[in-house]
Structures are given as structure tokens and as C-alpha cells.
Amino acid sequence: MSPANVRRWSWLHTWSSLVCTVFMLLLCLTGLPLIWRHEIGHLLGNDIEAPPLAAALVSTPPPSLDRVIAAGRARYPHKVMMYMSQEPDEPALWFLTMGEHATDPDFKSVAIDARTARFVGEPPIEGGGVMQFIFHLHVDLFAGVWGKLFLGAMGMLLLTAIVSGVVLYAPFMRKQDFGTVRRGRTARLKWLDLHNLLGIVTLVWGLVVGATGVVNTLADVLLQVWQATEIAAMTTPYAGQPAPAAFAPVEAAVRNAERAAPGMRVGFVAFPGTPFASPHHYGVYMHGDAPLTSRLYAPVLVDARTAAVTDRRDLPWYLTALLLSQPLHFGDYGGAGMKAVWTLLDVATLVVLGSGLYLWLRRGRAAARPARVPARAAPALAREGEAE
Template sequence: MTSQRTLNRLFVLHSWAGIVTGLLMFIVCFSGAVAVFKNEIDLWANPSLAQLPRSAQPAPLDVVLGQLQARYPGATVETIALPDAVNPSYFAFVRERGAPASTRTKVALRSDTGAVVGPVDSQLGQYLRMLHVFLFFGPRWIVGFLGVAMLVLIGTGIVIHRKILAELFTQRWGRSFRVVMSDLHKSAGIWGLGFHILIAATGAWMGLAPLFEQGYRYVMTPTGRAEAQAPRPAPPAPPMQSLDAMYATAQRAVPGLEARYVSLRRWTTAGADVSFTGNLRGHLASTARVDIDAVTGVPKKVHDPRTQGFWSMVNGLMEPLHFGDFGGLALKWLYFVLGMTPAFLSISGTLIWLDARRQRRRDIQATPARGERDVAAAG
């Protein structure tokens, strides 16, 4: 049985972990709950896109690329997003000639003809996703650390509130503000416990696993450096393989691949390659990917979570489990409602802590007055 001294220490750890991370936790949890509807929000913010026809047989990728090159001559087409269950259109991210290296234009294209509609007016859904994943400009490990902090809060909260089942339906509405908020805080934490563990664990994994992987590669990579070589003149631009033919090659390499994004790198150069990234038909794991040499059309790297071992499968499950984008609109609403509870916990926990501090100050201020009255009565 946990001693009272240990419980007190865990309570202090729980309180300060919540206070230190409270604001960031609220931002990340609130934006994450809303970002579940990222694609729907983008369509809502761009109503003209929702009116575009949905084609049962989308235009070939080669046609889409040709339309982009014709509309934006000299620009670099970096990524093409394919139509999906929510978005009826193609989208492309284009870096126009003379634009800063960090500036991209998101362009919409009709799915039936591949014709360019024009730049997307609002990317509100994408901004919310960036706020949730990177806090806009921060490294992702910060959000991963918040996932670890959330696991600490969950673990200490479970130990502190040992009578979980008894408190499951406890709500004392007629009591003080702190008691009411404390009951709401515990109820929200208990009812959403399984979901909170899932979100915290998957968020911590996605934020911190790449950091550990980079550290492992740094340690294991030989320190010797290759000798510097004189720069060579760039060879003439070879012809590029068909995007549609390379997509068919990618689907043969990874059966069931449903590409969501096509990324073009160093296009029209001898070192050009194309990546097809997406989901696996009938499988929960995501982030299947095939890299293909755009000059020869031969796969360079194939990543199929189903065949890469246990940890690769675990990694492939993290994103769909975290964002809830695998079960349709009903599951998104469930993720949204449950996703709001950690945001509420960060607010309610902070309010409880502040109210407790105010009460302690009042008690300290009242103590001398009581002492003076006792002395006067004794005299």
C-alpha cells in the first residue's frame, strides 16, 4: 500500500508537472482535437473547392504535372496530393521561381481533368495541424516531451486517486468552486483514461522516436569522412519516366499501396527521384513508401510496414491511432470529444492549483489575527 509520504510527493509532482506544461498542453490538445477535421476545415474555409466535381477515375498524374508546369513555368513542383474520401481535388505544393526557399504555394486542380483551379485561399486546417505537431515552428520533440509529461500526469493521477471506481460518478455541485472543479477534473480524467493513454503514448512516440533514431545513427555511423572531391559539371537533363508508370511500379513493390502524396525531388536532373507515400488498403498501418529513380524507373527504397519487422509495424500504427483518420466521420467526432478532455484537464488543474494557493494565503494571513485574539482573551 502506498504510504502517505509517497502520495504527498506524487501529488506535488502531479501538480507541478501540470502547472509547468499546462499552457502548452492546452494548446497542443485543443489544436489536436480540432485538427482531426483538418481536411473538412480546409474545404469549409475554401467553399469553392467543395463544389468541384469528384471523379471516379482521377486524371493521370502525368496530366496533372503537365498542367502545373504549363501554368507555372520555371516553378518547382515539390508534392502532389491525390484526391481522397474528403477532398475531391488534386492539390500541389509549388515553389515559384524567385520565391524564398521556405515559401510554397498550395494549388488546387480538378480531379477529372487535372486542370489548374488556382491557389488555395485558406489553409486553416493545415495551420491547426502544424500548431499541434510542431507548435508552428518548434521541433517535434517538444510535443513528444509533452506526451511524456501527459503520461506522468496520468500515472501520478491514478496513484493519487486510488478510489477511481468510487469517484466515477461523484460530482458535488453544491460545494465550493475548488471541490466542483476537482470532481470534474477527476471525472474527465477517469472517463477518458484509455484515450488519454493512447494519445499520450502515440504522441510521445512520434515526437521522440525520430530523435532517438537520429542519435543512434550518429553513434553507429563511422566518423571517417569521405575525401572532398572537385565539383563536376552537371550532366545534361535526361528524360523523366512517367509518373503513372512509376506509381504502378510502386504498387507492385508494395501491394495495396494507396498513395496520398507524390513527392518530386531534383526533377529533370540526373539525380531525380519520386516518392509515393500513403496507406495500405485494408490495413491500419500507414506511412508505406516507395522511392523510385525517376530516370530509370527502378525502385531505390521500399518501406512496407507489414514486412519490416515488429517496430516498423508499431511505428506505422502510431499516426492513424493518434489522429483517428481511419474510421470515417463518426470516429473523428469521437476523437474530437475525447480529445477536448485533456485540454479541459489542463485548465481545471490550473484553476484548482491557483484556488488552493489563494486559500493557503488567506489561511496564513488569518493565523496572526487569531493568535492576537487568543492573547487578548488570555489577558
């Protein structure tokens, strides 16, 4: 690589890194507890589990979904249903989301036993307390959609820094063995080698987490695109019609959706008027049972007045990418082992970011000092500068 190209790539790497470093340090620090958020929630007692079922009720048919909803509404009789969902690993509970209206941001969440239609508890929103604070700091800096988009831009700069760092490291590797950390010279040179080594070790992880993080910041935008295109096309026959005054039983709507998507199970139900349905439909979102397909949803629209299925289609590619990115970003695919690897790589990335900032600050101080270099030391310093 010519010296001019080295200077250009070095400038790109330096400034793309510097602009995003503070925010990447924040994201890596807040990301550490979020990797283990389920385990932390369990330790804090935030998990809600289904109570043991009495022996006399084991063979009793489960109550209808409308009875489950009635149990939740008995807790909040003046609120309307927004969503109901089941976790893949907890089929004995239905989680009901209710609000003052179909898009109420101050909703309430209620857990109802799917086997008895009895109230179990109210899960804290997003873990509550400290974990909720960390979550918002990591996801949107408490700035909503604009905070997410800003962090997405920082993620793009991170990806630029990673790629430019690889381009700069490739010619350096021709002169040194892989993993070389030169000791016994200057502290800055040792940290430079360590920065380069850890940067290459975390290369793939950094690209994966950075790319999935950028995709996740676009979630709100992608959902709006989907609603304006796919959902609008699915509900075109109902355009201009008034919303129904009464709704069909949810049990009938869900059973018809299950028949329209054989081999799949219900993930969540969106009620009329919510962003995942329409004023005239229930949105029944089905998913598979495998680790991968359990993350992917197939929407089935059901007429809210008649409980008849009106349309079913697969999600577009960009929402599929989003749903696959969300668990991969936090290492949710491989259990505790994968989370442990994610944690170690996160810590290594913190060292890469911190050492990069240290190297830039040391270089700035060295440039600001008057040059008083003994003649015999000049050749050694020249060779060190070439190594950088």
C-alpha cells in the same frame, strides 16, 4: 500506500501537471477546431473537387502523368516538380507541388484533373487563414522543430501527470463509491471530486492522445533518421555519381513501381532531390485501400534516368507508428461519430486541466491565510484534508 509515498506521488502529480497545464490548455483549445478541420475547410470553401466529366469523355483513357505534370507546369513554367499526390477519396484529382528548387519551403500547390489533364484550382496551404494559424499554434508554436520538441516534452509531463493521478486516485476509491462528487461542503472539495472523476473518465483518451501527440512531435527527427539510414542504404550504389541531366517519363516510373508492389496504389510521388527521394531517384510511395493500410506507405525507388525499380522495402516500425499516430491523434479513423467523441473528451479534459489549476490556486491562498479555525470546525477540516 504509506504517507511518505503519497507525498512523493502527490508532489510528482502536482508539479508535472502545473508545468504543462498552460500548454495543454492551449493544445486542447486549438485541437477542437482541428478535429473538424476537413469539415471547416469544406464550409469555408477551401475544398477543391473534380468537375463533372462530360459524357463524351467517360470512356476516354486517362491522360499520362506527364501530361498532368505539363498542365501544372504551364501554370508555373519556371518552377520544378517536387511532389504529386492523390487523396484516397478523390482519385479524379492530382495535386502537384512545385517550387523554385526541390526543397523550396515557399512551394505552390496545383490541382489537375486526372481524367482530362486540365487545371482545376490551387488549394490553400494547410487550409489558409485562421486554420493555418491554429494549426501552427497547435503543432509547433511557430517555432519549427524546436517548438515541436518542446511540446513533446510537455506531452511527456502530461503522461506523467496522468499516471501519477491514477496512483493517487486508487486508494481514494477504496473509501468512496465510483463517481462520488461530495456536495454541500466546500467548493474546493466538490471541484476536487469532479477533477478526479473526469480525470479517470478521460484516462484512456488522455493516454492515447498524449502518446500520439508525443510521437507526432518527433516526426521531423524520425524522418531524418530514416533518410540517414534506410534511404541512404537504398541509394548506396549511386553514391558519388552526378545527378542525371534528364529524367525518364514519370508515367513509366509509376507503372514500374505499381508492378513492383502489386495490390497497392500510388499515394504520392517524390521527385529527384526532395527529402523523400534522392538526386538519382523518383520515390513512389504506395499504400493499400483499407482504412488502416491506406495510412501506411511502402517506398519504391525508381531510377530517374531509366525508370527501372532499384529497391523496395517496408517502412521501419517507428515511421509506421508515426503514420498511425497522426490520424488517431485527431480522431480521423471513425468518421463524424469518432470526431464527436473526441470533441466531448477534449472538452472534459479542458475541465480537468482548469479544475486542477483552480485547486492549486485555492490551496495556495488557503495556505497563505492565517489559521483562524473554530475548535468545533477543526475535526471536519481535518477529515477534508485527509480526503485530498
